[in-house]
Structures are given as C-alpha cells and as structure tokens.
Amino acid sequence: MHRYWNSPLQDASLRGLMAIVVTMALSALTSCVSQAEPPHTLTPRHVRVIWHDDPATSAIVSWTTTEPGTKHLVKLRADGQEDWTSIESDRNEQFQGELGGDTVPYAHHTTLTDLQPATEYHVVCQTDDHPSREFYFITAPNDDRPISLLFGGDSRSGIDERQNVNRMMARMVAEQQVAERPPILALAHGGDFIRNGTALDQWLAWLDHHELTTGDDGRLLPIIPARGNHDMGPIFNQVFAFPERDENYYAVSLSSYVRLATLNTETSTAGDQRDWLADELAAERWNHRWYIAQYHKPAFPAVKIPSGALTNWVPLFEQYQVNMACEADGHVIKRTPPLKGTKVDPEGVVYIGEGGLGVGQRTPKTSRWYLQDTAEHCGSEHHLHLLTFRPERFDCRVVTMDGEVFDEFTLAPRTPPQVSARTPDAASVTN
Amino acid sequence: MSDDNKTIDWLLRCGVALQCAGYAWLVGVVLETPLLAWLWEPADVGGLGLGEARGMAIVRVVGVLLTLAAVSTIMRPSRVLLGLVFLFQLLLAYAAWQTYDGFPLDVAWLGGGQLRAWGETAVRLFPFAAGAARIAAPLVLLLVHWSKIRKLMGIAITPTVEWLLRVSIALTFAAHGLEAMQQRGSFLDMLIVTAHRLFDVRLEESTAQTMLLIIGVIDLVVAVLIVARRWRPVVGYMAAWGLITAAARFFALGVDRGWYEFAIRSAHWVLPLVLVLAWRLVPVPDALLRSIGSDD
Ligand SMILES: [Fe+2]
Numbered sequence: 001m002h003r004y005w006n007s008p009l010q011d012a013s014l015r016g017l018m019a020i021v022v023t024m025a026l027s028a029l030t031s032c033v034s035q036a037e038p039p040h041t042l043t044p045r046h047v048r049v050i051w052h053d054d055p056a057t058s059a060i061v062s063w064t065t066t067e068p069g070t071k072h073l074v075k076l077r078a079d080g081q082e083d084w085t086s087i088e089s090d091r092n093e094q095f096q097g098e099l100g101g102d103t104v105p106y107a108h109h110t111t112l113t114d115l116q117p118a119t120e121y122h123v124v125c126q127t128d129d130h131p132s133r134e135f136y137f138i139t140a141p142n143d144d145r146p147i148s149l150l151f152g153g154d155s156r157s158g159i160d161e162r163q164n165v166n167r168m169m170a171r172m173v174a175e176q177q178v179a180e181r182p183p184i185l186a187l188a189h190g191g192d193f194i195r196n197g198t199a200l201d202q203w204l205a206w207l208d209h210h211e212l213t214t215g216d217d218g219r220l221l222p223i224i225p226a227r228g229n230h231d232m233g234p235i236f237n238q239v240f241a242f243p244e245r246d247e248n249y250y251a252v253s254l255s256s257y258v259r260l261a262t263l264n265t266e267t268s269t270a271g272d273q274r275d276w277l278a279d280e281l282a283a284e285r286w287n288h289r290w291y292i293a294q295y296h297k298p299a300f301p302a303v304k305i306p307s308g309a310l311t312n313w314v315p316l317f318e319q320y321q322v323n324m325a326c327e328a329d330g331h332v333i334k335r336t337p338p339l340k341g342t343k344v345d346p347e348g349v350v351y352i353g354e355g356g357l358g359v360g361q362r363t364p365k366t367s368r369w370y371l372q373d374t375a376e377h378c379g380s381e382h383h384l385h386l387l388t389f390r391p392e393r394f395d396c397r398v399v400t401m402d403g404e405v406f407d408e409f410t411l412a413p414r415t416p417p418q419v420s421a422r423t424p425d426a427a428s429v430t431n
Numbered sequence: 432m433s434d435d436n437k438t439i440d441w442l443l444r445c446g447v448a449l450q451c452a453g454y455a456w457l458v459g460v461v462l463e464t465p466l467l468a469w470l471w472e473p474a475d476v477g478g479l480g481l482g483e484a485r486g487m488a489i490v491r492v493v494g495v496l497l498t499l500a501a502v503s504t505i506m507r508p509s510r511v512l513l514g515l516v517f518l519f520q521l522l523l524a525y526a527a528w529q530t531y532d533g534f535p536l537d538v539a540w541l542g543g544g545q546l547r548a549w550g551e552t553a554v555r556l557f558p559f560a561a562g563a564a565r566i567a568a569p570l571v572l573l574l575v576h577w578s579k580i581r582k583l584m585g586i587a588i589t590p591t592v593e594w595l596l597r598v599s600i601a602l603t604f605a606a607h608g609l610e611a612m613q614q615r616g617s618f619l620d621m622l623i624v625t626a627h628r629l630f631d632v633r634l635e636e637s638t639a640q641t642m643l644l645i646i647g648v649i650d651l652v653v654a655v656l657i658v659a660r661r662w663r664p665v666v667g668y669m670a671a672w673g674l675i676t677a678a679a680r681f682f683a684l685g686v687d688r689g690w691y692e693f694a695i696r697s698a699h700w701v702l703p704l705v706l707v708l709a710w711r712l713v714p715v716p717d718a719l720l721r722s723i724g725s726d727d
Contacts, residue, residue, distance in 0.1 A: 096539070098548055157476040195476050196531055198551055232535030268619035270627075271636025304463045305688070308620050360473060362483050 041066035044108070044125035044132040046207040047214075049222040050241050051186055055140035055252050056117035059222065060241045061125060062109045064207060068094070069127035074110040079120035079136070087112060091241065096234045097200030104200065109241040117142040123220075137220040138183065141255045144391050146182035149254060150221075151294060152384035153190025153328025154355025155206065156230050161382050162358030164401055166212035172386065172399070174215050182388050185254055187213065187221050188262070190328030190355060191228025191296035198233035207239065224252060226262045228296040228328060249273050251280050258389045259288040263295035269308030277313060281320040286416045290389050291322050298327035300351045302334040302364035302371060302378060317349045321414045323394060326385065330354030332364040333379040333398055333406060339370055350411065352396065356383035377407045435708050436587040442708070443572040444504050446701030450568060451501035451516055453694025454523075459494015461691070465533075465558075466490055469526035477529040493519060508576050516569040520562060527558035534615045561606040567599035568698035571705070588709035600669060600702050601654040607676075608650025611643045618643055625682040657706075666706040673700030 039045065044063035051059060061074045072089035091109040098104070108127065115121065118141035125132040141147065150169060155162045173184045194202040213221040225240045227248045237246055251261040261280060267273065285291050297307030299314050309325075317325060318340050327334070332354050340348030351370075361382065366375035382401040387394070391413075398407040458464050470486035472478025481489070497519065500512040527533050536557060538550035559566070574595070575587050588596070611618055619639045626634040650672075656665045677696035681689035 157473060159475075197535070230531060232531075233537070234539060267616040268614075268623070268636055268639075269616065270620040270623040271639060275636075305461065308617065311624060311683075312620065360471075362471075 040130050041103075042069050042127045042130040044127055044130070046204075046211065047123075047125050047132050047135055047220065048207075048210060049137045049220045050109075051140075051222045051224050051252055052241070052250055053252065055186070055222065055254065056142040057115045057139070058111065058113045059115065059121075059137065059139065060109050060111050061123055062107065062239075062241055063125040063127075063132065064105050064107060064204075065127045065130075066103055066105050068092070068106050069130075072108045072110070072125075072127050074112065075124040075126060075131070076112060077122050078116065079122065084124075093238065095200050095203070095238055097198060097203075099200055099204075105204070107238050111241075115139050118145070133218065135214065135218040135220050137222055138185070140185050140253070142253075143255065144257050145255065146388065146390040147255050147258065148176060148182045148184045148386060148388045149258075149260070150184055150187045150384055151190065151326045151352075151387055152187065152355070152357040153226075153228070153296065153326075153353065154192045154331055154359040155189070155209075155357035156192045156195045156228075156359060158358035158360060158382070159205070159209075161401065162206075163209050163212055165357045165382060165384060166209055168399075168401060168403070169213045169221060169384070170215050170219075173213075173219060173221055174217075182390070184386070185222065186224055188224045188260060188294050188326065189226060189357075190294050190326060190353070191226045191265075192230045192328060192355065192359070193225070193228065193236075193239075195230055197231040197236055200235060203235050203239055224260065224262060224294075226294050226296055226328075227264050227266050229266055232266070247273065249276060251284065253284075253288065255389070257289040257391055259284055259291050261291070261293040263293055263309070263313065265295050265297035265307045265309055269312040274312045274316070277316055281316055281322070285320040285322070289391055289413050290394050291320070292324045292326060292387070293317065293322055294326040294328075296327070297329045298334075298351065298354055299325065300327070300336055300339065300368075300370050301330050302332045302354055302366075302368070303330045303362050314349070321347065321417075322349050323411055323414070324350045324352060324387075324396070327351055327353035328355035330364075331356070331359045331362045333361075333377075333381060333383050334364055334371070335374050335377040335396075335398075335407060335409070336370045337373045344370070344373060347414075350396075352385060352398075356381065358382065377409075379406055381406060435711060439587040439705050439708050440576060442701055442705055443568070443575055444508060446697040447513070447516065447568050447572050448501045448504040449694045449697040450565060451497045451504060453691040453697070454519070455494045455497035455501060456691045457695060458490050458497060462487060462490060464490070464523065465527040465530050466493070466523050468530045468532065472530065477531070504572070508572065510573060510577065513569045513573045517566065517573070520566040520569065524558040524562045524566065527562075528555055531555070533558050533561065534610045534613075534617075536609060537613055557606060560602040561610075563599040563602035563606070564698040564702050565603075565695065567595055568702060571595055571702065588705070593706070593709065596702050596706055597657050600666075600706075601658045603699060604650045604657070604669060605654035608647045608654060611647030611650060613647075614640055614643055621679055621683040625679050628682050657703075661710055663707055663710045666703045666710065670700045670703035670707055673703055 042065050044065060046064040048062050049059050050062060072092055073086045075084040075086050077084045087110055089108045089110040094104050094106050117139055120136055120138050122134055122136045124134050176184050194206050196202060227236055237244060242248055247267050248264040251259055253259045295309060299306055299309035330353060334353045336351040337344045338346055338348035338350050361380035363380055364378040366378050371378060383398050386397040386399055394411040396409055397405050400406050467486050467490050469478050470481050470489055471483045473480045496515055500516050503509045503512050536554040538547055538554055541547040541550040571592055574592050580589055622639040622642060623634045626632045653665050653669055677693045677699055680692035684692055
C-alpha cells in the first residue's frame, strides 16, 4: 500500500512544530467559540449542493433553519465577478418527523440554473436578515478535461468514523487542487446515510457531519445521493430536494464524456425504473466514453444476497457495456473482475463497493465465483473510492481512512458496438 | 384417530420440517439474516456488538440445530427442538425489529402528532405480525402432536389451537396485505418477473401496482374473515394463495435461492390447510372437552 497524499507531517520535527501550532490555534479557537453567541435560529446551517440534473449548468443549494422565516434566498456570483445575484428559494418546508418536543427545523432549497460549466460560484444562503458565511462550489465541466469523483456508501453507524471520513473528503478535495490533479467534482453516496430514515434527529446529525466535507476555504462538495434500505420514509426526499414522492433514479453527466446513473434498489427494480434505465442507456451510453452506475444493494454482493439489480439491471449493463457499477450495503471493500453472463469476461462490467463511510466493516466472502480472481483486492477497512476519468483511461483508487491506497486499477474505454463489429473491443483491466 | 387428524399431524410435521430446513440453509449457510446483523452490529445501531466472527459462529450453531429439528420433526418430533424453533422464530422477528429489517410501512397517512408517533412505533413491530404464522407453526405442532385429546379422541385442533391458528394466519395475511397495498417494490418485481418468466408477458408497473392493490385488499379482507367466521372457502383460498406466493419465489429467484425462500414460507399455506381439514370435522362441544380434561 502507498499513501494517497504526501503529507509534510511525515518529518518528526515538523510534526512537533505543527503540534504546538495546532494546539495554540485550537485553544484560541475554543476561547472564541466559548465566548461566541449561539447562532440565531434563522441563520442558515447544513449548507450543501445537490446535483440531480445537469451539473454543468444547474445545482440545488439547500440549507436548514430552526425557525420558518419569511424570505429565503441564495446570493450568487461567479468567481471574478463583483456583483451578487439573489435567487429566491423554490421550496421551503418543515421537515417531517418529531424531535421529542423540540422545534422541528425547516429545509430550504434553491435551484440554480443557467450556470456556466467548470466555473467557481460563490454562494451565501440567507433567511430573512440572517446570512450564512460565504461558500463556493464548482460546476461540472462540459468538455473532455480530466475529472474525479468520490464514491462511498453506508454512513449510518460509526459516528466518529463517519466524521473522520468526511474530514478526509475535504482534505482530498483540497489536495487534488494543490497537487493540480483532476479536481474532485462531487461525492456520489451509495445510500444508508443513517440508521432509521424516519428519525429526523439522525438526519440532522448526518447533516451536521456533512458540513465537515466543506473545506476551510468554504468549498462545498456537491452530493449525488442514492437511497439505501435504511433511508426509508419521506425525509430523504426533503434532505436531498427530490419531489415528495420521487423514486430517486436519475442520471447526470459529469463532463462531456462521463455519465453517472443513480438507481434505487428500494423500489421496483423491474418496472418503470428498468424501462427508464433501458431508455437512458439507449439514448446516452454511447454519447459518453465512460458510463457508470451507483445504487445501494449489490447485484454481486461480497457478503449478502443479490438484489433485484442482478435480474433486472445487469443484463442492461452488459448489453450497453457499462464500465462500472458502484454498490454499497455490504460494508466491505470489493472489486470484481469484469463480469458478463455469469462469468469473467473482459467485455463485462466491473462491480466495486460496498460501503465504508462509517459502518463497521465485515469480511468479504471471496470464495464466491466473482471474487475469486480479485480476492486480494477485497478487504475490511473504512474507505471511499476515488474515481478519476480521462478520455483515454479511468482510474479507480480505494483510499482508506488513514490515507493509504488499498487498491487501484485502470479501465480502458470500450468501443461502441457498431464499430466493435469491425474492431474487437479493447476493454481491459490493469492493476 | 381419524384420518383427518393423522393428516393434520403429518401436515404440520412436514410444514415445520420444511420451514426448519429452509431456515437452516438461510441462517447457517447463506448466513445473511437479521439475526446475524443483530448479533454482530454495535449496540448504537441496535445490535449486540458481538463482532462478525462470533455472530457467524452462533448462527452456524443455530443452523445445525434447525437441521436437527427438521430431521427430527419428520422422524421423531422433539419437544425441546420444537421449543427452540419457536424461540428462534421469535428471536428472528425481534432481530428484524432491532435492526430495521423488512419493508418500512409508510404511516404518513396518519397525519402528524401523537397518532403518527404511535404508528411509527407500531410499524417497527411489524416483523412479529408478518412472521406470526412462522412463529406459531412450531407451537401449533407442539400443542397438536402431544395433545391428550388427540390421543384419546382423535381431536387435533382444540379451541386454543384453533385460535392460535386463526390469529397468526390473520396477522400474517394482514401484514402482507398492508405491504402489498403500499406497493412493496420486491412484490412488484415478483409479479413482473414471474409474469415475464412464466408467460413471457411484460407487465407494466402500473398494471402490477393495480394487481398488488387488489391482492392487498383481498389479504386484508380474508384476514378479517378468518377471525370473524369459520368459513372453509376462506381458509381454502388462504392456503392456495399462501402456496402460490411461496412458490412464486422459484420463478422470481430461480431454484437455488427459490427453494429456501419457498421452504421458510411453508406456514403460510400449511396452517390454513390445517384449518381446511379441521373445519371439515364436526366441531366438538367445549363442554365435552372440559369434561375429559382438555389440554386447554
Ligand atoms: Fe443497506
């Protein structure tokens, strides 16, 4: 294993110096905090960016207030501009659920449209006269520049670990920027955010902890959420700005050549969702060099029983040569070889997973036929996946909570079928 | 002993044995049940925090005991093993309750406030209702197989046993009916996939939703009827429907997964079938039962 980032703290003297500086900074901060007024009930918190649609030109900015307020807006400016534009929120509602007699807070969502691709936007959320601090996020590009995406799942338990992984995400986003590596655009979360989806207190704790993914400089990490079996009930759609009865399956283009489909294993997998996936793949698959899917319950589980994804989606993944399926729920590190038609096949789909954003880890059952060849790449550590896309290659790294790279491999692009009839597919996996 | 009462005894023995065999495989070989999750998950998420290795060791032992129970129930029923099977079924429902396993019923229709809060608490106990027939099956066999009345008079189903059967079947049908009415995704998939595999018909989801709504309403109606009336056509329908829905697992999941998913649902059709047979016999007056020292 090697480290994902090269920390200057590896030097002992530097570590000592840093410890003194950090201690002093912390004590100063603590004294400030202890003297600070508690935030006003209308001060926006849980500020986040959600991507459902076209992340090159649109985004949803959401926040929470304790009291309802009367006027809610997002102030927006592109980097380099001086003038702020105010956009009123398009949805304000009280969260569903109870807090044992405490005031149930309010969710606010503002949809931003007509944004410019690959552009830094500064945002301030405001309810009545109470603004948040200034944040910023970067829209997805619509060209073929290299990009990265974080994928992870299962943050429902292991609260300390969940917070540590979130801090690590913020560090990784900053590190990519400093090292001029392909920027991390967003976090694709494979579901099981919390233990009980109808428990509002658990969602509010998750939202508190999600703030840790925001950089010190205010950089927000957009989230692309998938629903897990523990995320039952209506609050999921309130937290992630889906319409009230939405089924939570959708696709976003992360650049001109990368597309991500988010599917929902917690509703019918064989009905309308399968039809939608078939249409989506027929329309979009070969417009994108890289096509990946994320969903919660695995088709090729490392510990549990296959979900409906195996019967209803895998044939479509195989037909359209989807490059990778990102799965969760099992609480292990998993990587399969490319699979097609119940056997290992270079033209098949690679399945990764299965959730390490906090939950206790299990032991992968590597005796299963689809894990035997990749047993050494499976494990039991808290982790997330860093997916880096370039036109000519797709790198996948599994980064554990201590910053080690547990596994990495590369996929080569597919050739669309009409061309592959003349030129054999060059798909391959290299370690 | 009448032929029907012998049949009832054997029907129950076969049903419970099949249920044990299915669970032995699911718990001890497939391993992935709420029981394992409850054993290994940490306490802050409802588990016992025993760790995965210990949890697996325990469920493997449970799997062996269930295998023994399956064999002995056919060869020579054991009170101890059947008692353990009953406790296992209770524990499984308890584990599902603790780990939020199973279909989350929507209680938003209860509005807000206290009523909804109660509703949310009640639906968490849903695994006990959905599994009521499976929990009751070993208990019914215990009460029937060693019944003095059965041995003396050939009467297998005493009033206590009959009410145990009626209430447990009603709970299981009502629970599944509510899940069907709320359009449980896996039920929709089972309808769509089974229609496709059996009849090569592509069922629209909207059609499947309508079918599921009708199925759910019928489930609720027969759940009420089995408690309210001693109607053999009702329990006959329940036996047939229980068998069809259990057997649908073969078509939806294939034989390798379908067989144990079918087996663990034996009680869904065996228990109503017991009532079909029992209600063919002339009911015995309670006074007569009391006079000869009934098990009740
Ligand atoms: Fe899960």
